[in-house]
Amino acid sequence: MKLITKDTDYAIRALSYLSLYPERIVTVAQLSRELDIPQPFLRRILQRLSAAGVLRSQKGKQGGFRLARLPDTIQLQEVIRIFQGPLTLMECLKNPKTCVNSSTCPLHRKMKEIQQDLRKKLDGITVASLSGKGAA
Amino acid sequence: MKLITKDTDYAIRALSYLSLYPERIVTVAQLSRELDIPQPFLRRILQRLSAAGVLRSQKGKQGGFRLARLPDTIQLQEVIRIFQGPLTLMECLKNPKTCVNSSTCPLHRKMKEIQQDLRKKLDGITVASLSGKGAA
DNA sequence: ATATATGATACTATTTTAGTATCATTTGTC
DNA sequence: GACAAATGATACTAAAATAGTATCATATAT
Numbered sequence: 001m002k003l004i005t006k007d008t009d010y011a012i013r014a015l016s017y018l019s020l021y022p023e024r025i026v027t028v029a030q031l032s033r034e035l036d037i038p039q040p041f042l043r044r045i046l047q048r049l050s051a052a053g054v055l056r057s058q059k060g061k062q063g064g065f066r067l068a069r070l071p072d073t074i075q076l077q078e079v080i081r082i083f084q085g086p087l088t089l090m091e092c093l094k095n096p097k098t099c100v101n102s103s104t105c106p107l108h109r110k111m112k113e114i115q116q117d118l119r120k121k122l123d124g125i126t127v128a129s130l131s132g133k134g135a136a
Numbered sequence: 137m138k139l140i141t142k143d144t145d146y147a148i149r150a151l152s153y154l155s156l157y158p159e160r161i162v163t164v165a166q167l168s169r170e171l172d173i174p175q176p177f178l179r180r181i182l183q184r185l186s187a188a189g190v191l192r193s194q195k196g197k198q199g200g201f202r203l204a205r206l207p208d209t210i211q212l213q214e215v216i217r218i219f220q221g222p223l224t225l226m227e228c229l230k231n232p233k234t235c236v237n238s239s240t241c242p243l244h245r246k247m248k249e250i251q252q253d254l255r256k257k258l259d260g261i262t263v264a265s266l267s268g269k270g271a272a
Numbered sequence: 273a274t275a276t277a278t279g280a281t282a283c284t285a286t287t288t289t290a291g292t293a294t295c296a297t298t299t300g301t302c
Numbered sequence: 303g304a305c306a307a308a309t310g311a312t313a314c315t316a317a318a319a320t321a322g323t324a325t326c327a328t329a330t331a332t
Contacts, residue, residue, distance in 0.1 A: 003139065004226040004247070006290060012243060027308070041291050047310065060299025063308045090140040106266045107148060111140070114257050121250050130242045142321060163277070177322055183279065196330025199277040 007083035010037050011045050012076065015054070016131045019071035027064040045083075052082045071128035077119055087122065089115045143219035146173050147181050148212065151190070152267045155207035163200040181219075188218045207264035213255055223258065225251045 032039035056068040168175035192204040
């Protein structure tokens, strides 16, 4: 089982890279070479990050991508949500109707605690902290 | 995204139920009715738990399943591992070769911490604690 | 002997993941 | 204005994981 898929993984790597040169506009082609990620796949990933407001894009010649926000405001959990939806440990935590008695089920209660804790931890990790330019 | 699949979920429910009557031998048919889980699917799940040494089975007439161990020795993480393999937050934590520089990558290091913490938490949850017959 | 149970395992359908391909649009440069 | 270089949008495909079903073999209580 995996918590983080390729989309998210590649997105994080790209964001980390871009955070090293916040002013620069970088093309997909460059990033693809630099990070060794298939270009068409990376392209779609960057487009989604753009649509989500994490990146800003510039169309046309001399165009490309750069961060839309400061690296320390981009949390790992936000990136996960963009590509994988909200982090949910089990179905019944997302959709309580599928659970017979979510209010009394001890598994439900315990997993909810763990999920909250995990989310908090993933909020604590930012692009800045990953590129070594922010708090450790 | 989901951390816990149906197999694991159903397995936990079955184990919780069985822990309420540790002496009794219960058939798949009974459990299937009681927990409202499709019988053939539940059956395969119980067989895997048997093979893994979590349940003990009795073949033939009057046969069925019961816990092979005390409820407080069956950890949630063990059940997850049986059905989903070892809990791994990202590919490069399972298979460091796929990672360019796992020793220096900050994401790798942070995710490893989180994974260890999560595993510890899932070890703390036992079948006993879920059926309310052990420590809360 | 037979009905009732599990053991083992092969099969199928659906969903998710991982990636490709393509046409449309924008924009800097000549 | 033409053109090349870039992203926007979106449809498509292949492989893997998930969620089951089906079936034949074997053991056992009555």
